[in-house]
Amino acid sequence: MKTSFSPQAVPGLEVKIEQLRFRVSGKGEPERPLVCQYYLSIRNGSDRTVQLQGRKWVLTDEETGEKVVIEGEGIVGSFPELRPGGKFRYSSYHLYRQPTWAEGAYFGRDESGRPIVVSIPRFRMAAVPEGEGDRPLF
Template sequence: MPLQFEQLPGLSVSVDQVLYLPHLQVPPDKPHPFAYYLSIHNHSSESITIVGRKWIVTDDGGETLVVEGDGVVGEKPRLEPGQTFSYNSYHVIAEPSVATGTFFGQTDNGKPVYVRVPDFRLELPLV
């Protein structure tokens, strides 16, 4: 039987900053690099280990990219009650897009949980 992930009250994600970084090297088919800064906040009463993630990036033309993987930026952070884990990563896009994501975790007693990342726009600056 597949794992049934539940939302855990008190576990949340904030999008702290999204930056357009045109000086970075990018592939010709996705010439627009963005860095994003996120924080995972554990205001629950349980300790949680983040074990995976899933991102869905949809551009304004309807193209969708799905990225799944273990952990977060090569780590599987453990958050005690009251702790926050902050990190940054990036996406490269061909045109303006919306990114949405989910982090998957596990409590110390083995309960699978998830928390959604608020949608954020990867919007090209006006020239």
Template sequence: MTVDEIVYRTDLPAPPDRPHSFEYFISIHNDTDCAVTIKGRKWVIRDDRDGVVAVEGDGVVGEMPTIEPGNKFSYNSRHILDHGWAVAEGSYIGIDANGRKVLTRIPKFKMTVPDE
């Protein structure tokens, strides 16, 4: 699993109370010897004001991709902030072709609003 890129985006719509958009690009790699289907995810996002948000859900960006051995599934999504910075981390939950649970950690990455 890699965080391929994090981009601060001023051209994406955002609500006035959270005007700072970050787009992130992620690849989930299957380094096992059998197919893995991603069934869900859990994110924990902490900000510079000690705020914590947990986000859980089925699949990834509306899909439950099956990743064959040696392949990867890449996607992009975004997060919006009102100020400062936030650190995101979490995990993907999958099931392999043999019915075993697979947990893949999402390493911490930081989104920092540029100086205003």
């Protein structure tokens, strides 16, 4: 009989949103999507090696509550292995049309093969006035 395990959070494994950048694409063209570029780091402060194998984002429209789920293997084309004390940094983006909340999780396995999960902190995507498109979050 095969045993199934639910992914477990690993104490010390954490995601930090380092910066958000907002761009309004196609001035004067309301049908064009807006861009939120995010810079994230994943730090392994635990005592075990983990490998991240996939991600799931949930984007929730602030006004309507409509949700869009984005899932896939890897993280920007890689499957980072993080030893204790290791860090993985990357940037990517989401497209949206009106204020939207983004949140999610990364999934993987620890060195013993147990499934793990680490949450992506929730952040708000909303266009900002000209000249205020970068938001460092330190």
